[in-house]
Amino acid sequence: MPYVRSRKFCCCLPVRFGVFCESILGIAVGGFFSVAAWLQINKFLHGQLKDLSQSDKIALWAVAATMTFAVVTSLLGLIGAIGRVRALVAIYASVLTGVTVLDIVGGIYFIYQLFHGYGDDQIQKCQAQADQGAPGTVDAEHWACSAGFKTGRIIVVVVYVIWWLIEIYGCVIAFEYVGQLREEEDASFSDREKNQSQNITIVTQPAAAFSQPQPYAFAAAPHSYGPEFKQEPL
Template identity: 30%
Template sequence: MAYGITSQKFLCCLPVRICVFLLSFLEFLSAGIIAGLLWFAVLSKDHHFDGRQKTAAIILASLMTILFIVCLCGFIGSVIRSRSLVSLYSSTLAWLLGFSLGTGIFYIVEMFSLSKAEFTQKCEDGTTDQDAINACQHVNETRFIVTGWLIFQWLIHLYVCIVVNRYVKQLEEEDSVKYHLKDLSSGVNPVYQRAGNRDSLDALATPKAAPYAYSDANHSFGSGAQA
């Protein structure tokens, strides 16, 4: 922490650096596992996908790989206090929040636009499990539970974005202070030096021809003294 910089907090008392460290570590770990499993399933000869399923799996695996790389950058940035890496992580979280909001709102609108019969049919999806069939009968409860869960996730994601952005601003302030201190330390301190080997009375005896008010003898110090 640079001198004079106030450490930003989250959850009232914890430094934001801890949040970025833990969050990026957990996200890059989970994204790496998911990406690895998806790529293994796509490339393995034991798993057979049709055209659409394979395309969807490749797209999702690619997104998880990108997320893994970005979260790894955020984790490294929190360790070495790199503003550029943490800023990249912060921007990615903001884009993910926007994408989540867009897809979630579309899903909510689609869910509430279906009639009760259509919703039940899609929910059951041909299942023969009686418990699942019974659960699909609670249409209104399911709609509001799903909507509440999505809103809760958005609020958590938004708070995480705010916390990470706080750490980016803190790193910007630290870099600014460090740059200022470095600039001051590299400068040459002025040292008093004597102008020359000139007697202190020489200026009075031989004044220079300059527009100086008291260089004239009539205005000089002591000109009005009585002999």
């Protein structure tokens, strides 16, 4: 196989290794979140989670579906990285991009609900429970409810942003490896064509000898009417 320069990420790591690692990471992380989401869905389908709003149920279904799909495509990417199969890696890169976009949209929706829906409800429940406690500790507990949820929401936003950046960079690595595999296939095809043309030239060389003109048989001395020929007198 002809040599093709290996593309890198993070300055020194080959992109094939990157696709291999992010595929395993996608299987692990996607499997964890998909299992957790499906377990929650199973609970509210059996009536164990009655306090979930319709938006929370939609978010759970979206997370479960996208994470399950991510596990399947990560498995394809892992097989493609091990076997150097460009079609599988291309499918993985394309689906990874789509999952990343859906994940960003779903994360934005979840953060919006966290700041304007679910979070406010939880703060009100926490403050209502604080009102039932000792009178001297109500203000401190109110502050703990508000400050705790604000800090938690900020942490969630930071984690989401970091995860989105990792996903976007993973898409770049996957497409870089697709480009490298395309270069390897093109180089291999060109090398094959070169070898075939050389073989054709070697085979056709003996046939060239038959195309050269042959000497006329009657031009030889025994068959010619030269000076040695003497005509008998009549």
